Amino acid sequence: MATTPSDRPPSSSGAPTGGAPDGFRLAVLGAEHAEQVLTIYRLGIDEGNATFETTAPTWEQFDTAKLPEHRYVALDDSGKVLGWVAASRVSDRCAYAGVVEHSVYVHPAARGRGIGAALLRELIRSTEAAGVWTIQSGIFPENLASLTLHRKAGFRVVGTRERLGQLHGVWRDVVLIERRSRAV
Numbered sequence: 001m002a003t004t005p006s007d008r009p010p011s012s013s014g015a016p017t018g019g020a021p022d023g024f025r026l027a028v029l030g031a032e033h034a035e036q037v038l039t040i041y042r043l044g045i046d047e048g049n050a051t052f053e054t055t056a057p058t059w060e061q062f063d064t065a066k067l068p069e070h071r072y073v074a075l076d077d078s079g080k081v082l083g084w085v086a087a088s089r090v091s092d093r094c095a096y097a098g099v100v101e102h103s104v105y106v107h108p109a110a111r112g113r114g115i116g117a118a119l120l121r122e123l124i125r126s127t128e129a130a131g132v133w134t135i136q137s138g139i140f141p142e143n144l145a146s147l148t149l150h151r152k153a154g155f156r157v158v159g160t161r162e163r164l165g166q167l168h169g170v171w172r173d174v175v176l177i178e179r180r181s182r183a184v
Contacts, residue, residue, distance in 0.1 A: 069130060070127055083110060104123075150177050161174045
């Protein structure tokens, strides 16, 4: 069971808790995690297949852009951030009230332990509880690990946006994925 605020029902994501063999638990992402979250984001930027961004935002920018009710961290037994997931609105138009865009990042040293999958399950749980019917994202086609992770979590490929933008002077395609809720 994930660590959640007392005013929310506990998660049914099945995410390991602190004493679990995988040695991580989920918690709400807050300001106390800012430095580690932004470090993991920078590591993803440096790898070159996670985002068009070339610099990480400030905590204030990140905090403003991400919906507070849909952001989580995976923590090891000592409280170190191993990964994070967060969602943001795609539009202020009422027709898109149930659509969010998300990002999920796992520290390179923590990959392969089910952290990304647990974070996505928690995001799906929280968004469905809030009436969100679509979670979407854009992924570089070279990021096969992320595409596989999302497929296993029930996301489908909507299409490929060819030459959507340049990263370091190179045109990059983006695979648009979405997960439609069966509960909403």
